[in-house]
Amino acid sequence: MGLKFYLTCFAFLFIAPKITNAQYYGLCFTGHETIQEKRTGLDLSAADPLCFNNTFELSFDFSFMTGHTDYFGYIFRIVDQEKRNIDLIYDKSLEAKNHLKLVIGDKMSNIEFDIKLDKLFKNWYNIKLKFDQENQELILTADGKVYREKIPLKKNCYRISFGANNYKEHEVKDVPPMKIKEIKITEDDKLTHHWPLNEYTGLIATEKIKGKNAGVINPNWIRKMHIEWELVKSANVAGSASVAFDADREQVFVVTEKSLQTYDVKTEKTSIVDYKSGLQPMLYGNQSIYQNEPGLLNFYVDFSLMSGFNFSNNTWNSKYTGENVPTNFWHLNKFYSSADNSLYFIGGYGHYNYKRDVQRYHFKDKKLSTVKTSGDFTPRYLAALGATKNGAYILGGYGSTTGQQILNPKNLYDLSFYDVEHKTFKKLFELNPGEEEFAFANSLVIDEKEQSYYALTFVNHIFNSSLAMIKGSLKNPSYEFVGSRIPYTFHDISSFADLYYCKVSKKFVAVLLYYDQKANTSSVKIYTLHAPPEIQQAAHNIPSHFRVNWDMVISGVILLVIMYLVYKRIQNRKTLHVSSVKEQAINIQEPEPVNIKQEITDIPDDIRNTMFLFGDLQLFDRKGKDITKLFTPVIKELFLLILLFTIRWGRGVSSEKLEEILWADKSVGSARNNRSVSIAKLKLLLESMDSCEVSKETGYWKMLIDYDKIRIDYKEYLNIVKSKTDITKIKIMALTKIVSRGGFLSNAEYSWLDPLKYEISNEIIDTYLHMAASMKISDDPEFLISLADCVFNFDPVNEEAMAIKCQALVFLGKHSLAKSIFENFNKEYKAIYAESFNKTFQEILG
Structure with a gap:
């Protein structure tokens, strides 16, 4: 930390209020309510087709506008070099059980799902479509659920559009009255393209990473609607x-x-x-x-x-x-x-x-x-x-x-x-x-x-x-x-x-x-x-x-002075103690390999001021008393909304969002009354815990928590998985200890929570597999077997975990057990996907 750091902090005191203002953005699509020439379209490949050598994934946030009668149309159309089209459409027909359908060429795929219109009016939904070249399949994720369709894929270039387009032989004019924002493309899990769609005006949608700007026809920018009368x-x-x-x-x-x-x-x-x-x-x-x-x-x-x-x-x-x-x-x-x-x-x-x-x-x-x-x-x-x-x-x-x-x-x-x-x-x-x-x-x-x-x-x-x-x-x-x-x-x-x-x-x-x-x-x-x-x-x-807010300026100056003095004191301490640290360092030894599941039961917990979110939700007050049963279903969901929006996304949750989720069936006045009463009850319940309270100082409902006094397993989990490049065996043991209680909020069934649950499961699997990939089988085969078993808890047909376990067992000389593991995996795989696993035991062993 140098002078630049302190100047940046000082400037942030004034810049931050402006940053938080632009929350409402995206692109609205005009559809059947107007003539074809005036319907909205977004072409990600306006300049050139988008080309990918490996597995890639398209994701975006999506919702519908209210007040329309016809919602039929193309959400997106993707056309490859062989002129094969892949479309996500909204089928408004009353007899359709699932209204959102994926079309490949001129045939319906097996991927179809439904999100109720009233939900699409109120909320944004994230949709992902992965082109998995390794497994030759499309994987669509929506509303917390995953859908798969086998399809031949190869290195290819694509034209990708939302709403209307003028592609030759693939022109689209049927456009639903929808809203789109935050379009992203990842290749091999690395973000390569990002169109936020936070423009205010114009016919260009800026791409933030490679400069592959998209073209827009007949735009209706959401930010403009919040600026211009x-x-x-x-x-x-x-x-x-x-x-x-x-x-x-x-x-x-x-x-x-x-x-x-x-x-x-x-x-x-x-x-x-x-x-x-x-x-x-x-x-x-x-x-x-x-x-x-x-x-x-x-x-x-x-x-x-x-x-x-x-x-x-x-x-x-x-x-x-x-x-x-x-x-x-x-x-x-x-x-x-x-x-x-x-x-x-x-x-x-x-x-x-x-x-x-x-x-x-x-x-x-x-x-x-x-x-x-x-x-x-x-x-x-x-x-x-x-x-x-x-x-x-x-x-x-x-x-x-x-x-x-x-x-x-x-x-x-x-x-x-x-x-x-x-x-x-x-x-x-x-x-x-x-x-x-x-x-x-x-x-x-x-x-x-x-x-x-x-x-x-x-x-x-x-x-x-x-x-x-x-x-x-x-x-x-x-x-x-x-x-x-x-x-x-x-x-x-x-x-x-x-x-x-x-x-x-x-x-x-x-x-x-x-x-x-x-x-x-x-x-x-x-x-x-x-x-x-x-x-x-x-x-x-x-x-x-x-x-100029002079109170803010003075407070900022005092804060920076304190930060600088603390910084200097730390530097002086480092100088004074550097020799003793070096002397101690030679005595530090790498811990002996241990079984993960043995280790997690060795240390008893002090459960005072603790919140468990993995497994069943449990809250313990300052005396170690379980207060979970005092939370009614509504108060419990309200608590989780505010807590998770605070910890995971940092900003908290708005009053409007709470009312949409918890009291959508109430009038505006009734919803606000219910919110006020429920917030008051929640505040009262949290008084039995130290340094944990509900606040709305920023305009959003947030949890003010002193993490030195309150233990939250989800917060500990985030600290572990935020940097996969810094994963150690000790961190893996800590992670396993957390997830050994069960899946994230395993008994909480809320539609708004499903995407987060899916995200956490993927993060846990990725963390274990990243640790496994950093090791050789000969380094610690028992530890690798434990890692594979942890992965199986979240994905029973994870191919990488199965391969790691079989290879480790063979290395230990347990050939029959490895073969049995492989055969059981095959049965499980066929039960889920209705087809046999496409690799032999010898191919798995390499």
Whole structure:
């Protein structure tokens, strides 16, 4: 470790937050919903065919998009030099038991399997196809299961495409609405090609290892969906229109004079119904709101006018018949309170005055009244409001301390909370706008559990403005710009913008209105953006709002100083003790060869603060008491999800992922409630163990574990197998001791766990065989026999293990036993593969 190491650590303090942001990527494929020329295709061999001399494997992550009716089509097509095609297709026919099928040439292979559509909608699945030249077979791995098909293979070059392609004689236009990412090719278990598909735009998919970039036609990049707002509806309607949002059905209502237009976010379709109650005059400055209980309402505060829409007969229950007088409460904020069954209106602007009024419309009395409030709240309009159970957050706006337009009006950036019960305003903090002043669209999207919010901002002193979304904290003034900008024509009272969020579709919705008073028409534009939005500073074309976090800088400097001092102290110790180490070294001897299975039973375990994941799951608390039985099935699966996502992948697991796996049959609200209760129970159970707790500091659920105090056999296992080049007999003994309890979570049957179980089994086999390959039979034949037996525990027909055992037995003079082992292997092999093993006993012995 030198100066470069410490500088790298220091830089990582600032770079790391950016690295973790780009989680959502891949390529979406447009299929039957559009014409053939516009369907998506990815050609890995766009420049040249991909050639392989040995066994190779293609792998990729795969899922389906929701909201489509036709999922038939080609996931991939592989064509060799002899023009033989190998295709993975999705067969949508109802009579098909297995919908995913491998086709070779013009015939169905024996490989077919099924992954339910609802699972493909929610999760990514890894699919691998190995071209095993040694055994002359295709091996497909999917959803934790392995399928084999004998096929003649040789050194060959291939054209490989996903979705649509224009290959001569092998053209494909039947494309399912799928998503693909993380395409990898390994040759002889060495990664040779990698296409992450994490592009934002363009017709090229970058290959990271050899530069063999892939070509893309009609791409739909997932990252782009999390950065760029998409215009999904644009229309001109009669009168001064207003908008409302049904969060449960994910529908945007555009209320016009003649009709109600409903845009469905899930189906991306618009329905229009004319009012049977006749023309509904929309007063200049009216607004609308939707709540499940009162329904769709259109209101005009100045005249205490509140009209309700009846969806069963398409009529309004009242209408205004007087003169169209401009409102005195432009751009007011509103929210519904279920606590007192009332609609609240806050602020606004009219007749050269900014308002701080809080007005309440009580549905039972059908009366509008002014609420007497306390607390500091500056008169304003152009603020953003987000409702909660007990009140509402109000962010920013434009106004003045006196309320008068002529007395120093300015942009406001305070976040306040209005408490319905106590009728009080409480100022929480102020944002720092940076160099560019801005105001806000009408609504905040509040996430109380994450203690964050989203808001649309815009520069309010220019006509050709634009909307930019920020994500901020409810705890402190920090915020960041996310997503791209939306063009926004801002002409004060003629313009209106609002922001909504669809929990099921996971999309933000921005609605823009512009009223042309002369033509008496409104322009309506609806945009959507996939959540979570990605930080895209370059797309904003605005000054950076990055501010140095001095706490982080100071902490980083202190940390680096400590690391440096520790480093120097270690170096000094090494210098002082080098001679004694050399003297001791001459007495160190290689341990005598021992039988692995004998060794693993010699040392008793201290089971306090221990987690066993191999064999049956077992947890022992700080006193050595088995607490496993205290875990209900749901708590047990929740615990394993968080633990394994922490240890194996490091990042932890998101709330959404937990809800998808554990509570997929529940509503969003119910799933979150179940998650909160289960997490609380899990935390309580883990209190009986030292230095082990559940945390969500990074935004993901993780286990905070001190491995010096908590023993986890899976963690020990990973430390052993992570470097096969450094495997020793002692490590092999430690590995065998771990796996002697049984397979990894042998009695846990979870679909999400199957790929990890398969991975671990392969790693264990590879580790044993790597150790065996590093030795000669004459070195230690008994030890090699034990290694082979360990492999057989995970793969009873492993050819390499059988050969090692037979050769070792022959070396020891046990020819009959070796022959018996070979014959038993043949029987087992034939029982599994329905064919005889293709080598003789003499060929095995070499």
